[in-house]
Amino acid sequence: MHPLIQQLVSRGPIITDGAWGTELQARGLGLGDFPDTWNLTHAERVGEVARSYAEAGSQVILTNTFGANRIRLAEQGAADRLGEINQRGVEISLKAANGRARVFASIGPTGKLLMSGEVTEEDLRAAFGEQARALAQARPDGLVVETMSDLEEAKLAVSAARETGLPVVACMVFDSGRDKDRTMMGTTPEQAAQALTEAGADVIGANCGQGIAGFIAICRRLRAATDRPVWIKANAGLPTMVDGRPKYTTTPEQFASYIPELIQDGASFVGGCCGTRPDFIGAIRRCLRPD
Numbered sequence: 347m348h349p350l351i352q353q354l355v356s357r358g359p360i361i362t363d364g365a366w367g368t369e370l371q372a373r374g375l376g377l378g379d380f381p382d383t384w385n386l387t388h389a390e391r392v393g394e395v396a397r398s399y400a401e402a403g404s405q406v407i408l409t410n411t412f413g414a415n416r417i418r419l420a421e422q423g424a425a426d427r428l429g430e431i432n433q434r435g436v437e438i439s440l441k442a443a444n445g446r447a448r449v450f451a452s453i454g455p456t457g458k459l460l461m462s463g464e465v466t467e468e469d470l471r472a473a474f475g476e477q478a479r480a481l482a483q484a485r486p487d488g489l490v491v492e493t494m495s496d497l498e499e500a501k502l503a504v505s506a507a508r509e510t511g512l513p514v515v516a517c518m519v520f521d522s523g524r525d526k527d528r529t530m531m532g533t534t535p536e537q538a539a540q541a542l543t544e545a546g547a548d549v550i551g552a553n554c555g556q557g558i559a560g561f562i563a564i565c566r567r568l569r570a571a572t573d574r575p576v577w578i579k580a581n582a583g584l585p586t587m588v589d590g591r592p593k594y595t596t597t598p599e600q601f602a603s604y605i606p607e608l609i610q611d612g613a614s615f616v617g618g619c620c621g622t623r624p625d626f627i628g629a630i631r632r633c634l635r636p637d
């Protein structure tokens with residue numbers, strides 16, 4: 347196991363952060379606008395999100411770099427600022443954490459499908475390698491390959507991320523199939539855990555996709571299929587659209603009430619995805635470390 351991961355998990359469950367997209371939207375990012383360029387244009391507001399998580403009790407916070415790979419940046423006409431966007435993203439989170447939290451830099455999917463031939467494995471390897479190297483230059487504590495639906499894409503991202511020498515978390519979205527326990531492509535938690543462990547990920551997880559109740563069984567199944575620590579970041583339920591904006595109905599207390607069971611079932615890192623806010627992290631902290 348990577349020494350930093352060993353050190354973190356040896357002290358008991360680690361609280362990660364909550365959503366970034368919905369928090370940036372609350373600070374003026376338009377619905378459907380691309381968040382990552384805000385690292386250059388609205389660094390103050392991005393820093394507020396990071397700081398609010400560190401203050402609420404997150405011990406690991408991520409970065410606003412989820413979509414900052416060449417393929418997605420090119421669609422935004424921002425490919426020439428790739429290095430800056432990734433590095434600023436890490437710097438903003440490091441400054442906001444101010445030593446209170448570790449910073450793991452986010453790497454999301456490219457949005458292109460290998461299966462349909464829109465991109466080749468080589469394209470993906472190059473895109474993830476470039477982003478991982480740009481992030482690593484700003485010295486984050488780790489990298490998180492997240493919100494992946496395609497196991498092949500996730501494996502390519504993990505091996506590119508590993509070349510930096512940083513610890514790598516790999517997590518996928520399980521929200522499809524009759525029991526909502528498969529990725530969009532039909533991959534089970536067992537298949538994902540085994541393949542991502544073989545690809546060299548230091549931590550294996552699930553994020554986004556569905557409400558926290560559905561993550562209990564997924565956590566157990568990931569735990570049983572790998573010897574790596576497990577990372578769980580659930581959504582605050584499934585949103586309903588109110589006045590053209592997604593509204594999440596799970597409360598921080600409801601969300602936190604599932605945390606003890608997740609920990610008992612083997613999660614080492616717990617936090618939230620879409621719709622979760624700093625008060626969700628505060629509720630998790632009170633639940634794990636009542637003081």
Ligand SMILES: [Zn+2]
Pocket residue numbers: 553554555581619620
């Ligand atoms: Zn999400």
